[in-house]
Amino acid sequence: MLHVQGLKCAYSNVIRALDGVSIEVGQSAIVGLLGPNGAGKTTTLRCITGEMAFLNGKILEGTIRFNDMYLGTTLPFEVIQHGISLVPEDRKLFIDMTVEENLIMGSYTIRDKKTVRLRQEKVFEYFPVLGGLRNRLAGYLSGGEQQMLAIGRALMSDPQLLLLDEPSTGLAPMNAATIFQVIAKIRAEDGVSILLVEQNAVRALKVADSCYILENGRSVLHGSSDQLRENPKVKDIYLGISTDSQSGSVLEG
Numbered sequence: 001m002l003h004v005q006g007l008k009c010a011y012s013n014v015i016r017a018l019d020g021v022s023i024e025v026g027q028s029a030i031v032g033l034l035g036p037n038g039a040g041k042t043t044t045l046r047c048i049t050g051e052m053a054f055l056n057g058k059i060l061e062g063t064i065r066f067n068d069m070y071l072g073t074t075l076p077f078e079v080i081q082h083g084i085s086l087v088p089e090d091r092k093l094f095i096d097m098t099v100e101e102n103l104i105m106g107s108y109t110i111r112d113k114k115t116v117r118l119r120q121e122k123v124f125e126y127f128p129v130l131g132g133l134r135n136r137l138a139g140y141l142s143g144g145e146q147q148m149l150a151i152g153r154a155l156m157s158d159p160q161l162l163l164l165d166e167p168s169t170g171l172a173p174m175n176a177a178t179i180f181q182v183i184a185k186i187r188a189e190d191g192v193s194i195l196l197v198e199q200n201a202v203r204a205l206k207v208a209d210s211c212y213i214l215e216n217g218r219s220v221l222h223g224s225s226d227q228l229r230e231n232p233k234v235k236d237i238y239l240g241i242s243t244d245s246q247s248g249s250v251l252e253g
Helices: 041-049 076-082 099-105 113-126 143-155 173-190 201-207 225-230 232-237
Strands: 002-011 015-025 030-034 057-066 069-071 084-087 161-165 193-197 210-215 218-224
Touching (some): 030 173, 030 201, 041 076, 041 161, 041 193, 099 143, 113 143, 143 161, 173 201
Parallel strands (some): 030 193, 084 161
Antiparallel strands (some): 002 057
């Protein structure tokens, strides 16, 4: 479904952010994107969604293909129309609007009111707590509730591919667990493909079918979640499991 090949990009034509990222996301798959801060995970999502053009950034090399369409110069609203939705790390909710109004904003590409209503009810099935808060301003929600709303808003456009940027950041363990349960449910019930950027490698490897690891703007390792859990480098660096390795990079060894 999503093919990113040899992606290189820079900010202000000077600061090289990506230097060769290649990833693939198949139909109804959950794929994790792991790596340390500054590895290029969020920038990869920005390239896919077309945000780079608004951040003084530019794709220098490589291709991004979604189904039969080539992205890269596509504007964000067009990317959404093609079937890709992003849940950004900082959520970007409309804090002075209600839960219901935020959800409606996520459905602006859908003209049929009945479809909008059905999508909204589906969101409330995934996150029942939001149903009881539909008239509450988003700014008065807890962190966990805001994350639920951000995901729900992204689902309102009925995406084929959902991009999640650090969905567990700042959440209590119980709320984070709920979010990851729903991520698995979204794939199982709606067949939505998911590209998951996550600092918590343990959680990501539990929910994802496979993962890519980025370092310094490059794809350096890829495998099934089972394979990566048993990889000594991954155990040592990302899972906090001591090994005999003294290396600090998955590139070595």
